[in-house]
Amino acid sequence: MRAVHKVKDILLLGLHSLSVHKVRSTLTALGIFIGVCGVIAMLAINEGASAEAQRTLRALGSTNIIIMSRKPPQDDSKATGRTRGALNYGLTKRDETRITGGSVPYVRRHATIHQTKKMAYLAGKNLSVSVIATEPLIAEIVRIDVLAGRFITSVDMLRRKPHCVIMAPLARSLFGYENPLGKTVRIGGEPLVVVGMLSRLPQALVGEGAEATDSVIIPRTTGMDRFGELIVEARTGSRTFERVEISRIILQMEEEKDVLAAAPIIRSLLERNHDQEDYDVKVPLELIEQKKKQMFLWNVMLVTIASVSLLVGGIGIMNIMLATVVERTREIGVRRAMGAKQWDIIAQFLVESVTLTTVGGVIGIAAGVCLPWMIQRYLQFPTETSGWTILLPFLMAVTVGLISGIYPAVRAARLDPIAALRHE
Amino acid sequence: MKELVNLEDLWKIYPVGPGVQALKGVNLRITEGEYLAIMGPSGSGKSTMLNLLGCLDRPTRGRYRLGDQDVSTLSDNELSEVRNRRIGFVFQSFNLIQQLTVVENIEVPLFYRGLPRRLRHPRSREMADMVGLGDRLYHKPAELSGGQQQRVALARALVNEPLILLADEPTGNLDTHTSNEIMVLLDELHSRGRTIIMVTHESHVAVHAERAIHMRDGQIESDTDADAENLGRHT
Ligand SMILES: Nc1ncnc2c1ncn2[C@@H]1O[C@H](COP(=O)(O)OP(=O)(O)OP(=O)(O)O)[C@@H](O)[C@H]1O
Numbered sequence A: 001m002r003a004v005h006k007v008k009d010i011l012l013l014g015l016h017s018l019s020v021h022k023v024r025s026t027l028t029a030l031g032i033f034i035g036v037c038g039v040i041a042m043l044a045i046n047e048g049a050s051a052e053a054q055r056t057l058r059a060l061g062s063t064n065i066i067i068m069s070r071k072p073p074q075d076d077s078k079a080t081g082r083t084r085g086a087l088n089y090g091l092t093k094r095d096e097t098r099i100t101g102g103s104v105p106y107v108r109r110h111a112t113i114h115q116t117k118k119m120a121y122l123a124g125k126n127l128s129v130s131v132i133a134t135e136p137l138i139a140e141i142v143r144i145d146v147l148a149g150r151f152i153t154s155v156d157m158l159r160r161k162p163h164c165v166i167m168a169p170l171a172r173s174l175f176g177y178e179n180p181l182g183k184t185v186r187i188g189g190e191p192l193v194v195v196g197m198l199s200r201l202p203q204a205l206v207g208e209g210a211e212a213t214d215s216v217i218i219p220r221t222t223g224m225d226r227f228g229e230l231i232v233e234a235r236t237g238s239r240t241f242e243r244v245e246i247s248r249i250i251l252q253m254e255e256e257k258d259v260l261a262a263a264p265i266i267r268s269l270l271e272r273n274h275d276q277e278d279y280d281v282k283v284p285l286e287l288i289e290q291k292k293k294q295m296f297l298w299n300v301m302l303v304t305i306a307s308v309s310l311l312v313g314g315i316g317i318m319n320i321m322l323a324t325v326v327e328r329t330r331e332i333g334v335r336r337a338m339g340a341k342q343w344d345i346i347a348q349f350l351v352e353s354v355t356l357t358t359v360g361g362v363i364g365i366a367a368g369v370c371l372p373w374m375i376q377r378y379l380q381f382p383t384e385t386s387g388w389t390i391l392l393p394f395l396m397a398v399t400v401g402l403i404s405g406i407y408p409a410v411r412a413a414r415l416d417p418i419a420a421l422r423h424e
Numbered sequence B: 001m002k003e004l005v006n007l008e009d010l011w012k013i014y015p016v017g018p019g020v021q022a023l024k025g026v027n028l029r030i031t032e033g034e035y036l037a038i039m040g041p042s043g044s045g046k047s048t049m050l051n052l053l054g055c056l057d058r059p060t061r062g063r064y065r066l067g068d069q070d071v072s073t074l075s076d077n078e079l080s081e082v083r084n085r086r087i088g089f090v091f092q093s094f095n096l097i098q099q100l101t102v103v104e105n106i107e108v109p110l111f112y113r114g115l116p117r118r119l120r121h122p123r124s125r126e127m128a129d130m131v132g133l134g135d136r137l138y139h140k141p142a143e144l145s146g147g148q149q150q151r152v153a154l155a156r157a158l159v160n161e162p163l164i165l166l167a168d169e170p171t172g173n174l175d176t177h178t179s180n181e182i183m184v185l186l187d188e189l190h191s192r193g194r195t196i197i198m199v200t201h202e203s204h205v206a207v208h209a210e211r212a213i214h215m216r217d218g219q220i221e222s223d224t225d226a227d228a229e230n231l232g233r234h235t
């Protein structure tokens, strides 16, 4: 009972001394306030960016592995793959059978993509489009949003139907406000009937550097019939042709954990069978992990910066407290003569420094939560404030208050009462 | 009369250079209700002795009994408690806490005694009334005259009902008029049975006390009590 109100009294005593030096207290707390507020805001921004990046990567499918053909680095002396003036590179049918034929475990299903540029022609309009020839199964591997009509089906595939599914923006440029479903459009000279319209395509399907908005999806078999097995692309302004058998293979694994096991097997398999780096294996899960690691490092750096800024704040507090102790030496002597124990003096000064940092910290939290909120609201930048991003800087601030207060407080308590009473 | 203070062969040697012998084997007994003046030239050890009596310091050698307790070997915490409950201090330079009001200053010893706020306040008002400052409760020390400040210090020294009141040149910073006011107050306290030990080197202050000891070089040179005894023996 005695201890309880003594604690309360010592707290009030500390607050009282702080209120005597309002400007000094405010300035000291300001250092902590800025530190805490800055860290909470920076962490929120980093967490927000991290979460956003992870969402994007997850959209690629965390159980997927994407293998893509890539133009090898140009090396003319080593004329490999060059036949009849054409540059051959990338994934082949044999790669597909090697990978999906059982040597890579955990593969649940896969789809191949043959992508090429063609001209679409309709009622006098000529547009360059990206033709994606693939299997209907792709819809089960990546997310496909059908806006109207339907996606390509196994019947389209089996019957080699001249059907196509087009992206809504492309439909808009070709057909205007007319309903494109059931209409025929000439693509690469071949008449194809529009059976469906898509609102969105995942990047995995479209490929890097290509725009999803001008894509047309056709059955793989139809593509073979109409445009041939090989993807022949005449480079504008050059006589070289490029031949790519398969643009991309998208593999879906049984479970997320299988991805990381399968990826190295695929890589070594391809490495053994390709004498140049004309492919790329992209593992969304690996990228997610990488991103997480990267973000973790960022957080460590931010917290380090925070520690430094709080350290500076702490030194400021210690400095002020030491000055206060010197200034109040006489008072300390009086209190000791009136029966204050060393611990009473320590507590009195600790309360002051901890109060300074706690008040600075609490206001810092308030501002540190508001700031990201405003950034999200007015700059449309994603932010995420979680428990630890608030608690950690706050606890650090209070710890700084304690640590930077201990030395001056102990020094005050250790003063010889008689010398303190004589102090001028 | 009950014996309050008993100093036996008390030494205080400050560990400076070869060692400064501030007190060299002092023996002194003080009984309850005594009013004692400690006199002597500067540097004779008066303040040193008062600090030891007030448990602000520990003797290098010797024994000090205060009431029923040997306080020469107590720990720092225990000494704090003794100072809080058994000793009242009055200093030459008042030593009030500048940022606290009169009541708050008087409350300080009650605070360290652990008394709750609601009990402290009326007690402290009562003490302020006793020293005639009932109308200055919420003034800061800077707003008071020297005499008024010393009266606050007196109220603060007595608020915990100590066994002894120690005063180190309580009138040293006051003019003759105000210093008389303080002396009247001390006389009054003495007449009500308070034990007072006062350091002074002004004889007109010392005459208020009923007993005076003179110090020289860390030793008691003469004691009016002992003189009286000697006189009594001679006649
Ligand atoms: N903290 C200290 N360290 C070293 N020597 C000290 C200390 N305090 C006092 N002394 C020495 O002890 C001796 C007695 O000092 P004290 O203060 O008791 O004298 P005093 O009788 O009170 O003198 P005054 O009348 O001037 O106040 C002096 O020689 C002084 O220099």
Ligand SMILES: [Mg+2]
Pocket: B046, B047, B048
């Ligand atoms: Mg002195």
